[in-house]
Structures are given as structure tokens and as C-alpha cells.
Amino acid sequence: MSRVFAHGRLRLYLLKLLEEHPRHGYEVIRLLEDRFMGMYAPSAGTVYPRLQRLEAEGLVAHSQEHGRKVYRVTQAGRQELQRRRAELAELEAEIKDSVHGLAEEIRAEVRGTVHDFKQELRQAAREIRREQRYRRRERWGSSASPWAEAWPDRPGRSDGPGGPDRTDRPDGGRPVTPDASTAEAGRAGDTASSGTAEGGTGLEGRLARFGERARALARAAAPPSEAQLGECTTVLDQALERLAGILRAP
């Protein structure tokens, strides 16, 4: 968490600007641009996350004034500035006197921004993918799935509005034990009955019960942590693979 000054010493400026005077974000952006002699204009997208991180570090704090956030340096922030005063002066001189120093600072700044941004987007992308996988897996427990194709007439998949109509036609070759009573129960009220009514013998019933219990567990843990999600995903993947192996066997 404490990589506030890890890249782009520009953050020192942020702190310094706020030490001079409490300011709101937009003002900070404008002043930074001045500092770089107009050669580089940090955008809102780079400055705001940085302010937030400084705040998380306890170096600045904000208050609401006229609907705007005004940031000010905290005691810890002042100490940090004090500690790095020399570095700041050196940097300032470098930027003012040398194109090279300025260019290096711009490079560090862009690097830092790009790095943060990449992390943020990749994290978001990972979450979306995980969610998508999860949804797909959930569908396996409901109607729109290969299972449904294999057993087009099975009840016990309560949440599928697109589920096939029941025809009460037992699927002869499959290792399930469909009969009128389970079908009836399935039609009546699924959430409660599908697990119990189909008993322990039918694979379909077991799956439904499994789905129910797993979902209940998931709800209880909501929201599950990333590590938990990852582990669960692995377990489910493995289970599915093994099932596929068993059921595909002649």
C-alpha cells in the first residue's frame, strides 16, 4: 500500500501544493501544469486517484466545502515533506533548469499513471471474467445447458424461464429415475421440493440439491473473497471434469 512516492516524484509536489494552501482538486491540476511550464498537464484521472491514495496514507485529509472536496496536508504529511525537503528542492531545480530533468519527470509520471491504470483495468477484467464463469456455471444447474439438452423433460431446474416444457417422457437410456411423482413435485414448487422429492437416487435430484445447498452457502458468505472464489471455481471445475469423464464412459 505504501508506494505513494514509488514513482513520479510529482507526488511530492501534490503534497507541497497542499501545504502552501488547502486546495480543491481542480486547482491542484492547474498548478501542477504551471509547475511543468505547460509542458505536461496531468489530468483529473491521474491526480484524483493520487490524492485519494495520499489520503489513504494519512498524508492529506479532505473536507467538503460548497460541495467540493478541499484537500489539506495532515501532520504526517508535513513531516513527510520536511523529511524530503532537499529532494524536492533538487527536483524543482532540475525541472526548471534542464529539459532532461523535466523529460525524466514526465517519463516517471506517465509510467506511474500507466502502471496504476493497467492494474486497475486488469483487475476489473479479471472480475468480469470470473463473474461470467460463475454465471455460466450457474446456468449449468438451471435449464439453458447441455444437461437440459440431455434431459429435455426434467424438472427440478426451477430458475429457467426458458426451460423446456415438461413432457413427462422418461429418458430411457439415462441413469436417472424419473417418474410421475417427481415430475409432479418439480412442477409444484421447485425450490423446496426438488431436492427432497427426487430423493437421493436420481442424479438430477442430487444435482439440484447440490445447487441449492451450494447457493445457500454462497449467499451466507456473500460477498465471498477473491481467494474463496478462486478455490470454489477450481473445485467446481474439477468436479465437472470428473463428471464428464464418468458420464461419457460407455
Add this chain to the structure above:
Amino acid sequence: MGTRTIDQPQTLALEPVSRVRIRTFRGSVSVVGTDGEPRLEVAELSGGPLTMRHEDGALELGYGDWQRPNLLSWLLHRRRWRRRAVLSLAVPRDCRVDAQVVASGVVVSGLRAPVTVKVVSGDITLAGLSGTVVAETVSGAVEAQGTASDLQMRTVSGDLTLVEAAGGTVRAQTTSGTVTADLQPAGDDDIHLATVSGDVVIRVPAGSGLRVRLEAVSGQVSSMFPELTATGMPGLRAVEGRLGDGSGRLRARTTSGHVTLLRQGEQPAAPDGGDEAAS
């Protein structure tokens, strides 16, 4: 100003410049747009003197024996590999830049005119460029923040990243790297992002008008836009559809990575708005 030889580190004030051409080897090259006086800083120099030619606003920096663009034969002289220069230029904002270097990092920032950067081995960093940009490297990353016009980025092994990029014609192509792009489509965009063995992550605002097609051969294709639908077939996963008025075009493709299209949230966009998520 004519031709002169630079044989040691120094800082030179320059006469007006409207075009810069740089051909160097190792070291680094920075070109920064300024409203002030143009100048050249040579911070380090070894392996031989640099030649500077300045005529009619056209500035050329390189070595005297760079005659024709036959890079390969030129490279074969190992003697030249000792050449190292750390150059920084401040030029007017409407100065065109053309830099071709061998093993250097390159920074270009704050310009309105077209920029071309070609590197064999090294990273390219671009910031605040409103003219067209061509940035190519063989082994290295290209990172751009705040581009406002057509943009072409290419690398063989390295990541490509675009932050705060306006649309237009955007091409980003890498072989073994990721492509990460934060785009603000303008309406008639033509955006094409491709990698072979990396992920592609794209973020666009909610109201974008784009015809979208995202493809992955062995990875996952995901999007935060419910308007888009999966249209894959065996051996190819694809998501496509139309966002908004569909006036622009967005294509992204990877072979062994994932493709993800994200929708830009509200958080950091507006100054002093809705960034409550601190601490």
C-alpha cells in the same frame, strides 16, 4: 546555423525549429514541446561526436555516416554500438518530430504536430500529443497518455498502453504483449487492437457509439455491455454488436489471451465530483 559537431555534453540554444530528425544509437532521446526558447541538451555523449545540421528550421541530429535508411547494414558495424547519447530537446509545440534510434528510451511530450518514433530496442513514452502519432518498437513497451488524434502503436515483444486516448484511427498491435486501452471515442473512430499471446483490455464510456467485434481463439471474451452478444463458433470466441449509434468501429483480437471490454465508471472523471471512495 549550418552544420556543427558536438563532441561533449553541452546545452545549446537553438534557432527556430519546425522539424526535428533524430538518428542515434544507444542512450535516450526526449523531445518536449515548450512555449519558451528551443534548446538542445546533450547530457551524455560517448563513442564519437554527434553531428547537428540546422537549416531552414529543419534540425537534424545524428552521426555523419547515417546516409541511407539501410538500417541493417549500418547496424552491422559493431564500432557504432559504442555510440551513446543522452539528448533532450525543447521545441515549439508545432514542431514535427521524427526519431529513429536503435537502443534508446524515447519520451515525446506536449506537441501538436505529427510525431514518428521508431526504436529497435527500448520503451516509448508519449504524453499530451494532439497530432498524429506513429510509435514502433521491436522489443519494448509503448505507453501513451493523452493523445488526441490518429495513433499507430506497434511492438513485437512488449505491452501497449493507451490512457486517455481520444478516438480517431487507432492501431495497436503487439505479438507477445498485452494491449490496454482507455478510449474516448469521438464518433467516427476506427479502432483496431491486436495481440497474439496477451490479453486485450479496453475501456470506453457508457454512451459510446461503436460497432464492436471482439475475438479470442483460446481465451475468454467478456464485455460489460449487455447490448453485445456472443457470436462465436467452435475454435473462435467472439462478441459483437452495436453500441449507441454505432458510428465508430472497434475491433480487438487475441489468439491465446482474453479480451475484455469495460464500461467507464463515473468515479474519477469529473473534477470534484463523486470521488467519495477515498480512505
